[in-house]
Amino acid sequence: MSIIIQNVSKAFGDVDVLKDLSFEVKTGELIALLGPSGSGKTTLLRSIAGLEVIDSGNILFHGDDTKDKTVQERQVGFVFQHYALFKHMTVFENVAFGLRVRDKKSRPSESEIERKVHELLQLVQLDYLGKRYPSQLSGGQRQRIALARALAIEPQLLLLDEPFGALDAKVRKELRKWLRRLHDELHITSVFVTHDVEEALEVADRIVIMNEGRIEQIGTPEEVYHHCANAFVYQFIGNVNLFHGRVEDKVAHFGNVSVSLPETSEQETKDTVFYVRPHDLDIHHSAPDSTAFKAKIDHVHLAGPVVRVDLTSEWGDPVHVEITQDYYLSMTFQKGMDVFVSPKDGRLFMQDYSI
Amino acid sequence: MKRHAAITEPRWIRYLLIGISILFLISFLITPLILIFVKAFEGGIGLYLKAFVEPEALAAMRLTALVVCIAVPLNTIFGLCASWAITKFEFRGKGFLLTLIDLPFTVSPVISGLIFVLLFSDKSWLGGIFYNLGIQIIFSTPGIVMVTTFVTFPFVARELIPLMQSQGIEEEEAALTLGATGWQTFWRVSLPNIKWGLMYGIILCTARAVGEFGAVSVVSGHIRGLTNTMPLHIEILYNEYNFTAAFAVSSLMVFGALVTLLIKHYIEWRMKGEKRL
Amino acid sequence: MRKKVRRKTILPGFGLTLGITVTYLGLVVLIPLSMLFIKTAGMGFQPFIEIVTSPRSVSAYWLSFYTAAISALINAVFGFLVAWVMVRYSFFGKKVLNALIDIPFALPTAVAGIALTAAYSGQGWIGHLLGKIGITAVFNPIGIIIALTFIGMPFVIRTIEPVLEDMEKEMEEAASSLGASRIQTWIRVILPTVLPAWITGTTLSFARSLGEYGSVVFISGNMPFKTEIAPLLIMTQLEQYNYEGATAIACIMLLASFSLLLLINSLQAWSKVRGRG
Numbered sequence: 001m002s003i004i005i006q007n008v009s010k011a012f013g014d015v016d017v018l019k020d021l022s023f024e025v026k027t028g029e030l031i032a033l034l035g036p037s038g039s040g041k042t043t044l045l046r047s048i049a050g051l052e053v054i055d056s057g058n059i060l061f062h063g064d065d066t067k068d069k070t071v072q073e074r075q076v077g078f079v080f081q082h083y084a085l086f087k088h089m090t091v092f093e094n095v096a097f098g099l100r101v102r103d104k105k106s107r108p109s110e111s112e113i114e115r116k117v118h119e120l121l122q123l124v125q126l127d128y129l130g131k132r133y134p135s136q137l138s139g140g141q142r143q144r145i146a147l148a149r150a151l152a153i154e155p156q157l158l159l160l161d162e163p164f165g166a167l168d169a170k171v172r173k174e175l176r177k178w179l180r181r182l183h184d185e186l187h188i189t190s191v192f193v194t195h196d197v198e199e200a201l202e203v204a205d206r207i208v209i210m211n212e213g214r215i216e217q218i219g220t221p222e223e224v225y226h227h228c229a230n231a232f233v234y235q236f237i238g239n240v241n242l243f244h245g246r247v248e249d250k251v252a253h254f255g256n257v258s259v260s261l262p263e264t265s266e267q268e269t270k271d272t273v274f275y276v277r278p279h280d281l282d283i284h285h286s287a288p289d290s291t292a293f294k295a296k297i298d299h300v301h302l303a304g305p306v307v308r309v310d311l312t313s314e315w316g317d318p319v320h321v322e323i324t325q326d327y328y329l330s331m332t333f334q335k336g337m338d339v340f341v342s343p344k345d346g347r348l349f350m351q352d353y354s355i
Numbered sequence: 356m357k358r359h360a361a362i363t364e365p366r367w368i369r370y371l372l373i374g375i376s377i378l379f380l381i382s383f384l385i386t387p388l389i390l391i392f393v394k395a396f397e398g399g400i401g402l403y404l405k406a407f408v409e410p411e412a413l414a415a416m417r418l419t420a421l422v423v424c425i426a427v428p429l430n431t432i433f434g435l436c437a438s439w440a441i442t443k444f445e446f447r448g449k450g451f452l453l454t455l456i457d458l459p460f461t462v463s464p465v466i467s468g469l470i471f472v473l474l475f476s477d478k479s480w481l482g483g484i485f486y487n488l489g490i491q492i493i494f495s496t497p498g499i500v501m502v503t504t505f506v507t508f509p510f511v512a513r514e515l516i517p518l519m520q521s522q523g524i525e526e527e528e529a530a531l532t533l534g535a536t537g538w539q540t541f542w543r544v545s546l547p548n549i550k551w552g553l554m555y556g557i558i559l560c561t562a563r564a565v566g567e568f569g570a571v572s573v574v575s576g577h578i579r580g581l582t583n584t585m586p587l588h589i590e591i592l593y594n595e596y597n598f599t600a601a602f603a604v605s606s607l608m609v610f611g612a613l614v615t616l617l618i619k620h621y622i623e624w625r626m627k628g629e630k631r632l
Numbered sequence: 633m634r635k636k637v638r639r640k641t642i643l644p645g646f647g648l649t650l651g652i653t654v655t656y657l658g659l660v661v662l663i664p665l666s667m668l669f670i671k672t673a674g675m676g677f678q679p680f681i682e683i684v685t686s687p688r689s690v691s692a693y694w695l696s697f698y699t700a701a702i703s704a705l706i707n708a709v710f711g712f713l714v715a716w717v718m719v720r721y722s723f724f725g726k727k728v729l730n731a732l733i734d735i736p737f738a739l740p741t742a743v744a745g746i747a748l749t750a751a752y753s754g755q756g757w758i759g760h761l762l763g764k765i766g767i768t769a770v771f772n773p774i775g776i777i778i779a780l781t782f783i784g785m786p787f788v789i790r791t792i793e794p795v796l797e798d799m800e801k802e803m804e805e806a807a808s809s810l811g812a813s814r815i816q817t818w819i820r821v822i823l824p825t826v827l828p829a830w831i832t833g834t835t836l837s838f839a840r841s842l843g844e845y846g847s848v849v850f851i852s853g854n855m856p857f858k859t860e861i862a863p864l865l866i867m868t869q870l871e872q873y874n875y876e877g878a879t880a881i882a883c884i885m886l887l888a889s890f891s892l893l894l895l896i897n898s899l900q901a902w903s904k905v906r907g908r909g
Contacts, residue, residue, distance in 0.1 A: 470665055
């Protein structure tokens, strides 16, 4: 089922949570709503499910407006952040709930319900837990039962609110791989909310990046990672070094470093910020070119797959650099040493005065 | 062991405190309770049992049962409605509503009776209407039912509101996304989640409804065999110096109170167990 | 300005449940209670003042006030002690004793009244002992205090107990590791933590005692100017069909209760803030 979000807005009291949002989810897609907390992503998800009433705009399922459809009529599978399993029911009864509450005409027979529930429990690989109560399960198991329960109503749309938020790091990684595989098997149009960039990049077909009730960028993981639409996305997607400077006559000035920008259209003098990821910076003993600047090594973190070096630039800003173990060992950098840092890549964003 | 000893009181102080506490509880709580049974059986088991087969005693029990059967279900339905509205939704004046619900707790039992006498006395507007219809409210069963309902009004709501507040609305939302109707959500999800709290409230409400004395005393008119509930029956027996019978009926009520506490502790134990899971 | 401040929830039943709640609250509580004020307003200022300031009324308020205050203080002291002993120490029979503390909540007040009278009268088990040291409890303000102590007992204990249970032993351990003596720990750590709950419990106990009727009438003897508490005076007025007198005194009592309710609410808000720290 495809979803079209058209100019959706919503406010809680005086706070605008969703500001004129529009985008489309294609049939069979797995979409991540990514953003910091308070960005409105959960509210948007709940609005799609019908758990929140939007103030204006339209949400179309398959081209049909959902305005007059109640939660029950929307038949959306929703997995809650804290699972919301029914505490007083066994796992089996939890999964069977959506079938048992149907009206008499469409309610499947008891044997049909049993068959279906076992099928779903097998799908989430927890068939042996049917008689347990939610309180007897681990976090990861609860999460999968919540998913099985949502799938029981054969939804054409699956919505997941921070599906792995409450799990520890290891279970989280396993489960998101599993979710991706499950989606590839079932092909249900799915939208999940997350604040974890890595999770969104790994699992989703496309990512909708939200901030303060607005959409900052929509794109595939590759697109948002390599072609950040704006400074917010660049900063949100990964670690970053910021260099504040000025653009004058097509030349950018950062401290003592000047970079010519032949393709810029800016005519007047403007403040600018240069964004560089730590792994896009190199450290040298002598200046390799004119873009290099002097810095002093404050600290070297050796634990981990890459070596993280903290430095202070000659004009006093902190700089973080990631280099490979091999490179580090070949260059014999030491704490307190004066070195040169040069960017391999980076993005320049003009300071936005509208903020 | 040493570490433990460092943060408690010396042994003699502990024993002294325990001793004083027990003495306090014995003189104010335990002795009166035991005395009721002692006095009840003073005249032998025959006289004890006779107190219960008196027609007036039986009538009092019947009236008390009737009052409980009306007041408790009414307040239970109210309690469920009030806690649903208050805990599942946000609206203005919620705090004020909560205070109003607590009001009957702060009103003296005698005043609770008095306001119903004022409301339905034949001089009042409403009392006049009922008088003309030939329906007696005060000094009659309807009056007793009404004051008991007033006095026990907050019990169920009071138990349910904090409980439902702590549970939130996520499970209800989950039920709705799975296609359940409002009623199905209430019966299959909300109610099972609050069943122990609900029972707790009903137990407290019932205990108070059975035992209410002051308020009922004001509106009953003390008509023997007609408008006497069990506590009023005890008062009459006592004032007539029929001590054995008074204590015999009292012993039954003490027994009821002990059963109430037993159920209460069972429920508390179950609730604690469920919270731990 | 936005029109809807209320956050819309998709859960059903808001209108229905709030409607039932408000209607029922109005019928059972607000309309009857308002009668008291309507009646008071109708009687004129001069007669009202005359009734409420008559020597008999004033002596009844004063008696109600000081017996309730003394019993609340007794409960404050012994309630704290009992709660401490129940939470911190272990001894034989503790569980049963702890369960019995709720008896005053579950026992009909009339039964409590005759049981206490039996125990504290001149021939009673405890009254006999008190007589030897020259104390007459029954038909005396002391008897009233005893009855009110019984009635108000669970309030202090049950309000303090959870606070003591929640109070981490680690906090005390931290205090002693920082060099505080046991007495310093008591004064600087334990008491300030328990204080809000302690005051709340004592106030609750006082509020309950102020309006109490059933347990007092048997033990007090009901002599005007000597052992006639305010609720009893209301009752006497009613029995003489002096509705105006009863209403005026009730009005004063009710205002006192409402002020106490306000005080309790703000106290509870205070202890919540304290608890968060």
